[in-house]
Amino acid sequence: MRGSSLKYLSKEGLKNVWANRLMSFASIGVLTACLLLVGFAVLFTANIDSMIGFVEQQSDIVIFIKDDATDEQIQEMRDALEEMDQVQSVTYINKEQALAEYKQQLGDPALLEGIADDNFLPASFRISANDLGSIDQVLDTAKNFSIFESCKAPTNVADTIHSLKNTVTAFGIGCTLVLVVVSLVIIANTIRATVFSRRTEIGIMKQVGATNNFIRVPFLFEGMILGLISAVIAFVIIWLGYASVLNALMGNASVFLQSMYQSIIPFKNVAFRLAAWFVLAGIATGATGSVLSLRQHLKV
Numbered sequence: 001m002r003g004s005s006l007k008y009l010s011k012e013g014l015k016n017v018w019a020n021r022l023m024s025f026a027s028i029g030v031l032t033a034c035l036l037l038v039g040f041a042v043l044f045t046a047n048i049d050s051m052i053g054f055v056e057q058q059s060d061i062v063i064f065i066k067d068d069a070t071d072e073q074i075q076e077m078r079d080a081l082e083e084m085d086q087v088q089s090v091t092y093i094n095k096e097q098a099l100a101e102y103k104q105q106l107g108d109p110a111l112l113e114g115i116a117d118d119n120f121l122p123a124s125f126r127i128s129a130n131d132l133g134s135i136d137q138v139l140d141t142a143k144n145f146s147i148f149e150s151c152k153a154p155t156n157v158a159d160t161i162h163s164l165k166n167t168v169t170a171f172g173i174g175c176t177l178v179l180v181v182v183s184l185v186i187i188a189n190t191i192r193a194t195v196f197s198r199r200t201e202i203g204i205m206k207q208v209g210a211t212n213n214f215i216r217v218p219f220l221f222e223g224m225i226l227g228l229i230s231a232v233i234a235f236v237i238i239w240l241g242y243a244s245v246l247n248a249l250m251g252n253a254s255v256f257l258q259s260m261y262q263s264i265i266p267f268k269n270v271a272f273r274l275a276a277w278f279v280l281a282g283i284a285t286g287a288t289g290s291v292l293s294l295r296q297h298l299k300v
Contacts, residue, residue, distance in 0.1 A: 024226060031230035031285065032237075035278055038179045039238050043274075045172025047264055061127040061138055062152040067095075069123070069147035077145045081127060084141060086134035091126040098124065122149055219290040227286025231278035238274070242267050 018024075065074065074092065081090045093101070098121040129138055135153050142148050205215050246264065 024222075027226050027286070028230050028233070031227060031282060032234045034179070034182075035230060035234035035282060036237060038176060039234060039274060039278065040241075041172065041176050041179055043238070043242065043265075043270070045168065045176070046270070048168045048172070050265055061129060061135060063125045063127065063139075063142045064122045064149040064151065065124060066147045066149045067122060073145070073147045074123070077142070077147060078125065080141060080145070081125065081138070084138065086130050086137050088128040088130055090128075093124045093126055095121055095123050098122070216291060220287050223286035223288070223290030224283045225286070227282030227284070228279065229282075230286070231275075231282030234282075235275050235278050239267060239271070 065077075078090055078092060081087055102121060125142075127138060129135055139151055139153060142151065202215055
């Protein structure tokens with residue numbers, strides 16, 4: 001097909017969008033709605049997963065050490081913990097630091113004035129693990145040392161959050177796949193209705209000798225244009241909606257939810273990928289739907 005013909009047919013496709021604006025509007029509405037559903041499902045799942053990761057990072061492991069532990073034993077245990085891939089950081093809290101923290105927590109240091117010379121609080125290691133699923137491995141390593149006294153670790157929380165994280169991920173993937181399939185079916189039927197409403201026009205073009213490609217190209221461009229318009233509309237709606245949700249969260253949320261705000265994925269971090277996915281999905285779906293729906297009407 002020559003360049004001049006391609007240019008002419010692409011213009012015809014653009015004209016057809018306006019000439020058949022009622023069905024074009026319906027196609028754009030359906031495709032935009034489908035892109036919004038899938039886009040919001042992906043963003044929701046990604047943010048829930050990020051929030052769960054934030055909660056995981058807030059849960060430290062505290063390992064208490066026996067009072068008769070020597071400096072060499074303490075350093076040996078610390079080195080072993082720091083060498084673990086599952087550990088982000090290890091902080092040693094001696095008995096004096098533990099007492100000072102306890103006084104600060106009580107809010108009235110005078111309550112502990114009499115025990116300065118008889119400090120009953122043990123020294124400890126405060127460990128930050130990569131995730132809650134690593135707690136058991138860290139504890140197993142610590143228990144191998146004779147200076148291990150006891151520990152405080154959110155093991156029950158770890159199991160619950162780890163299970164919740166896997167469930168949310170599986171649910172998000174499942175919902176996204178279902179929405180994609182449903183979207184494709186709805187879009188295909190909408191475009192098929194658009195093509196069916198113009199079956200007479202296609203039949204006349206076939207009768208006067210137009211080739212299949214000559215008929216197909218305007219519909220191909222028309223579908224691509226409808227997909228591009230839908231992608232732009234869906235992206236703008238998600239952008240504005242995402243910003244509104246974040247503003248509402250910060251304006252009315254509790255202190256805990258506001259602290260969770262830092263774990264929410266900024267829109268700018270996903271904007272480019274989301275826009276690219278919307279454009280590719282919109283154009284590909286519109287073009288494919290037009291071509292496939294046109295096949296039966298070309299058999300004249």
